[in-house]
Each structure stands twice: as C-alpha cells, then as structure tokens.
Amino acid sequence: MNLPAQAIPVSVLTGFLGSGKTTLLNRLLKDPALSDTAVIINEFGDVGIDHLLVEQSSEGIIELSDGCLCCTVRGELVDTLAGLIDQLQTGRIKRLKRIVIETTGLADPAPVLQAVMGHPVLMQALRVDGVITTVDAVNGMATLDAHMEAVKQAAVADRIVITKADLPESRDGLGNLRLRLSSLNPAADVIEASDSRANYAALFECGLYNPETKSADVQRWLKAEAFDQQDGHHHHHEHHDGHDNDHHHHDVNRHDASIRSFSLKHDKPVPFAIFEMFLDLLRSAHGERLLRVKGIIEIAEDPDRPLVIHGVQQIFHPPARLAAWPEGKHETRLVMITKDLPESYVRQLFDAFLGRVQVDTPDRVALTDNPLAIPGYSAKG
Numbered sequence: 281m282n283l284p285a286q287a288i289p290v291s292v293l294t295g296f297l298g299s300g301k302t303t304l305l306n307r308l309l310k311d312p313a314l315s316d317t318a319v320i321i322n323e324f325g326d327v328g329i330d331h332l333l334v335e336q337s338s339e340g341i342i343e344l345s346d347g348c349l350c351c352t353v354r355g356e357l358v359d360t361l362a363g364l365i366d367q368l369q370t371g372r373i374k375r376l377k378r379i380v381i382e383t384t385g386l387a388d389p390a391p392v393l394q395a396v397m398g399h400p401v402l403m404q405a406l407r408v409d410g411v412i413t414t415v416d417a418v419n420g421m422a423t424l425d426a427h428m429e430a431v432k433q434a435a436v437a438d439r440i441v442i443t444k445a446d447l448p449e450s451r452d453g454l455g456n457l458r459l460r461l462s463s464l465n466p467a468a469d470v471i472e473a474s475d476s477r478a479n480y481a482a483l484f485e486c487g488l489y490n491p492e493t494k495s496a497d498v499q500r501w502l503k504a505e506a507f508d509q510q511d512g513h514h515h516h517h518e519h520h521d522g523h524d525n526d527h528h529h530h531d532v533n534r535h536d537a538s539i540r541s542f543s544l545k546h547d548k549p550v551p552f553a554i555f556e557m558f559l560d561l562l563r564s565a566h567g568e569r570l571l572r573v574k575g576i577i578e579i580a581e582d583p584d585r586p587l588v589i590h591g592v593q594q595i596f597h598p599p600a601r602l603a604a605w606p607e608g609k610h611e612t613r614l615v616m617i618t619k620d621l622p623e624s625y626v627r628q629l630f631d632a633f634l635g636r637v638q639v640d641t642p643d644r645v646a647l648t649d650n651p652l653a654i655p656g657y658s659a660k661g
C-alpha cells in the first residue's frame with residue numbers, strides 16, 4: 281500500500297456496456313481538479329501501436345488496442361502504466377497527477393486493480409484510489425440479472441454512479457435499483473450522475489491516503505460500519521446454502537445471492553504468523569472468491585503500528601504499516617466482499633485461527649486439513 285504523497289492515484293472507471301462511463305468521464309475531465317490526468321481507455325476494436333499511443337499521453341489520452349482488459353490487454357496495461365511512469369521520471373511528461381483507467385463494459389475490474397497493486401515496479405509509483413462503477417438506471421436491473429460481470433463491477437466499487445436517472449422511464453425502478461446496489465455493496469456511496477454533487481470530490485480520493493490530511497484515513501477507506509449494518513440483513517442467508525429466503529428480498533437474483541459483504545473483528549492482538557496463515561489459506565484455497573479484502577490488523581509483535589492490508593482475489597498489496605492507530609480503539613477489522621464464499625465459512629476459519637473455537641465448529645487443524653470444503657458449495661465455481 282503506497283501512502284506517500286508522491287504515489288500517483290489510479291482510479292478505475294468501470295460499468296456495463298453503454299452505462300455511461302465515457303459520458304461521465306468527459307464531464308469530470310472538465311473539472312480543473314482533474315487536470316494533468318492521464319486517461320487510459322480500453323476500447324474494443326481500436327487498433328493501436330503501443331509506442332505511438334504512449335506518446336499521445338502528453339495530451340492526456342491513451343487508448344489501449346483492442347481486446348478485453350481483463351485478459352489479452354492486461355500485459356499492455358502494465359506496459360502502458362510503466363511507460364507513463366518512465367516518461368514522468370525522465371521528464372518527457374511534465375506533470376501527472378492522476379491516472380484513470382476506463383475498462384470495457386464486459387471487463388472484470390479485478391485484474392486492472394491487480395495490475396496496479398500486485399506489480400512490483402508499478403506499486404512503487406502508483407496507489408489505488410478506488411473503483412467507480414456506472415450503473416444505468418433504465419437497464420441496470422436487467423443487466424444485473426443477466427450478467428455476472430455487472431454484479432461484480434457493482435460489488436467491488438468504492439463509488440457507484442447511477443446514470444440516466446434523468447430519463448422518465450427510469451423513475452419507477454430507481455428505488456429498487458438503489459436498494460439492490462446497497463445490498464450488494466453496503467460501503468459504496470451511491471450517487472446519481474445528474475446530481476450536481478457527482479463531482480470530483482464525491483468520486484475521487486477514496487483510497488487509504490488522504491491528500492488533505494497527508495496521512496492514512498482508515499475509517500473513510502474501510503467503511504467497516506457500513507458492513508456492520510449490513511451484517512444483520514445477511515444472517516438469514518447462511519442457513520440455506522447461500523439461497524435467499526428472506527421475504528423482503530424474494531426477488532433477489534441468483535447472481536446477487538452469490539455475493540457476500542461482511543466484516544470481521546477481533547479485539548486482541550494477533551500474532552503475525554497466525555494472521556498470515558489465515559490469509560494465505562484463504563488466498564490459496566479461495567482466492568478467486570475474494571472480490572475485495574481490506575483490513576487493519578493489530579499485530580501482537582508491534583501492536584501500536586497497525587498493519588493495513590488490501591487484496592483483490594489472490595493478489596494482495598504488500599502490507600503497509602501505519603505509524604499509529606487512527607482515533608478510537610485498537611481493533612482488528614477486516615471487510616470482505618466475496619463470491620460463492622459464505623460469511624459463516626470465513627468467520628469460522630477466522631475464529632479457528634484466533635483460537636476462538638466453539639463447541640460445534642472445527643478447529644484450525646481440521647480446517648487446514650480440508651480447506652476446500654465449504655458447506656453447500658462445490659470446490660470449483
């Protein structure tokens with residue numbers, strides 16, 4: 281996790297096909313707060329030659345060549361980012377305050393985040409600001425029903441922008457769409473594009489580093505309270521193999537039912553090796569299912585300097601140490617958004633590693649012996 285002010289913030293703008301990413305970005309780029317922003321746009325069908333494209337970056341726009349960012353263009357994204365950093369360091373670009381990567385509508389944003397936070401060179405120079413996801417007020421519900429990618433894009437967002445809410449045909453469904461989005465992702469701020477407040481301040485600077493205070497702002501970044509409020513709503517899921525039986529949510533789509541958002545806490549210091557084992561097991565056995573994991577950990581060996589972790593699927597940023605705890609009590613907090621990984625399973629694993637074993641739950645040895653066993657779920661999928 282890069283905290284220093286020099287690290288360039290990277291925002292990922294995602295959202296389903298035609299949901300209004302480019303329209304939103306064009307509007308935002310008129311704001312002087314977004315001057316000196318390099319925009320990397322990954323379009324289908326564009327033909328580009330890498331060095332030519334990177335040269336265009338002095339004008340602020342880089343378009344990646346065709347293909348899906350999550351697979352074929354992934355290497356190119358890393359090259360493009362590395363090229364930008366190189367040009368900045370060698371003085372060919374004078375100023376670069378921010379990078380925005382607009383993904384294709386079908387892309388899973390996870391690999392884009394991973395490219396920034398899991399790459400040994402890039403992560404020296406860049407820091408993840410956040411994920412902004414556009415959701416179309418007219419077609420959003422149907423898109424979420426039909427496309428898992430759209431559900432994932434909403435689930436990993438830090439900010440969700442509802443577009444086209446100005447169109448009269450969106451009115452009837454808007455309330456339900458908002459409910460669905462906040463149930464999928466309780467921590468993301470949801471804002472309408474037509475709202476004058478959908479501006480730079482509302483959509484950017486959602487990362488751990490707060491440029492105003494020039495320090496880490498854990499509360500703003502982790503938003504653990506939002507997950508706590510949500511926890512109560514989720515408990516009914518757990519007894520039914522992930523199927524939703526709550527009468528208030530009878531229309532929840534099966535895609536949404538596979539997504540879980542929850543927080544874990546512990547009020548005693550955790551030996552580093554124990555925490556590392558817990559996380560390693562989760563990553564190696566269920567990495568694909570961890571859409572996003574953030575946390576602040578009280579480590580027994582150095583309890584005054586909390587460890588901050590951030591991961592997307594298997595890839596975790598190397599943990600950062602904060603100089604001190606944010607105000608309030610020292611407490612380990614982890615927030616997770618998972619897919620096909622029930623909260624109860626992760627909770628039991630966490631408890632087992634911390635030695636908080638209940639009579640009817642397996643202990644650490646039992647879980648490490650058979651880490652792939654999730655009740656009600658097959659090992660793959």
Ligand SMILES: Nc1nc2c(ncn2[C@@H]2O[C@H](COP(=O)(O)OP(=O)(O)OP(=O)(O)O)[C@@H](O)[C@H]2O)c(=O)[nH]1
Nearest residue numbers: 296297298299300301302303304385443444445473
């Ligand atoms: N009325 C209205 N139209 C919008 C809004 N946002 C986008 N649109 C229109 O929706 C269409 C698609 O918008 P784009 O910004 O191109 O969407 P996109 O997500 O970038 O599209 P792709 O790159 O194809 O995935 C365009 O015709 C826009 O003018 C909005 O808030 N209100």
